[in-house]
Each structure stands twice: as structure tokens, then as C-alpha cells.
Amino acid sequence: MKAKKLTGEKAAEYIEDGMIIGLGTGSTAYYAIKKVGEMVRNGLKIKAVPTSKETAELAAAEGIELVELADVEALDLTIDGADEVDPDFNLIKGGGGALLREKIVASATEKLIIVIDESKLVEHLGSFHLPIEITPFSWQYTQRMVEKFSCSSKIRKKDGEIFVTDNGNYILDCDFGKIEDPLKISVELNKLPGVVENGIFAEMAEIVVVGYNDGHIDVLAKE
Numbered sequence: 577m578k579a580k581k582l583t584g585e586k587a588a589e590y591i592e593d594g595m596i597i598g599l600g601t602g603s604t605a606y607y608a609i610k611k612v613g614e615m616v617r618n619g620l621k622i623k624a625v626p627t628s629k630e631t632a633e634l635a636a637a638e639g640i641e642l643v644e645l646a647d648v649e650a651l652d653l654t655i656d657g658a659d660e661v662d663p664d665f666n667l668i669k670g671g672g673g674a675l676l677r678e679k680i681v682a683s684a685t686e687k688l689i690i691v692i693d694e695s696k697l698v699e700h701l702g703s704f705h706l707p708i709e710i711t712p713f714s715w716q717y718t719q720r721m722v723e724k725f726s727c728s729s730k731i732r733k734k735d736g737e738i739f740v741t742d743n744g745n746y747i748l749d750c751d752f753g754k755i756e757d758p759l760k761i762s763v764e765l766n767k768l769p770g771v772v773e774n775g776i777f778a779e780m781a782e783i784v785v786v787g788y789n790d791g792h793i794d795v796l797a798k799e
């Protein structure tokens with residue numbers, strides 16, 4: 577928790593007056609949002625696009641002015657968490673179920689800053705099961721098509737019921753084993769009818785802020 581707080585707060589240092597920013601989802605992004613709230617109360621003038629209903633509620637409670645992505649040209653930066661980060665800054669996201677809005681917001685962002693604790697750094701993506709957002713219509717069919725990519729999968733559930741995303745869709749959590757070519761598998765998965773988006777964020781992150789439990793922080797920048 578200490579590492580998540582440190583990294584979230586460090587990322588907030590990149591925010592400047594007048595920026596339009598994206599706010600991610602999850603327990604690490606939470607600390608960045610709390611810090612942004614404090615900065616706003618101290619006079620920082622920014623506008624923000626949230627990546628989930630949960631983040632929208634938190635940001636509004638912090639007094640951060642929210643805008644729709646549809647109403648802005650582009651975002652200066654976005655701060656978001658991740659479930660895995662490889663040495664090339666490829667990510668798995670969606671552990672919190674917000675991957676679709678997170679990817680749309682990331683794609684509209686000039687600088688994507690990822691905030692993680694040290695446990696998220698991996699040599700290869702794939703230990704964390706890849707979340708794939710799918711449409712509810714005959715979802716078992718889509719699941720069978722996804723599993724043709726040599727993975728096993730489970731429909732995500734919460735409190736015994738199928739988990740429904742902010743967009744009214746479902747999530748398959750897929751075990752691919754080691755993912756050798758993240759960009760390729762991401763492109764191929766998104767070609768399947770019924771797949772709305774997958775949780776691989778390839779070649780999107782610019783900066784990764786890593787928090788360590790001993791209290792130090794590494795800021796890794798794309799070369």
C-alpha cells in the first residue's frame with residue numbers, strides 16, 4: 577500500500593496548470609486522484625476525463641472538474657495503473673474491469689504514465705490472466721472463438737453473478753501462458769466478432785513509475 581501511494585503521488589507531479597488529463601482506475605490510480613484533488617484544492621486548474629464510474633465518483637468527490645472525452649481534442653497526460661508491465665512497457669490491464677474506457681482514454685493521450693508497485697514488473701506478460709471485454713450476446717460462442725487462440729478462460733463473476741462492465745459488457749479472464757508477441761495477439765483478438773477490447777496495451781505507455789515497499793521509487797521512461 578505504501579508503494580502504491582508513493583507511485584500515485586509521484587505521477588501527479590507531472591501535472592501542470594491548464595492540462596486536460598485522464599484519470600485511471602484501481603487502487604494505485606486512487607492515490608494519484610487523491611493527490612490531484614489536493615492540488616486542485618490548492619489552486620491547480622485542470623480538467624479530467626475519468627476511465628470508470630468509480631473514478632468519476634472519486635474525482636468528483638475530490639472537487640476535480642470532469643469533462644467528456646467527446647468534448648476535448650486530446651489529453652495531455654493520463655495516470656493509470658496496470659496488472660503487468662514488461663521491459664518494453666507492454667501492459668496487461670483490466671484487473672479492475674475498466675479496460676475499454678482505459679484504452680480509449682490512453683489512445684487519446686499524449687503521455688501515458690503508468691503507476692505500479694514492484695510486484696507488477698514481469699519479464700513476459702501472461703502470468704496475470706488477460707481480461708477481454710466481450711458482448712453479452714451468446715458470450716459462450718465468443719468464448720469458444722477466443723479459446724481457439726490456445727488459451728483457457730473463465731467468465732468473470734462478482735458475488736456469484738456475471739460481472740458487468742460500465743459499458744454493459746462481460747469479461748473473460750484468459751490464461752495464455754507466456755505471451756510472446758503482445759501486439760500481435762492483441763490485434764488478432766480484436767478481430768473476433770463479439771470481442772470489444774482486450775487488456776493488452778502495447779506500445780502505449782511513455783513513463784512507468786514503480787514504487788517499492790522499502791520506500792524508493794523508480795521512474796522509467798521509454799527510450
Ligand SMILES: O=C(CO)[C@H](O)[C@H](O)COP(=O)(O)O
Binds near residue numbers: 601670671678
Ligand atoms: O486496469 C485496471 C483496471 O481496469 C487497473 O489499473 C489495474 O487492475 C491495476 O489496479 P491496481 O492499481 O488496483 O493494482
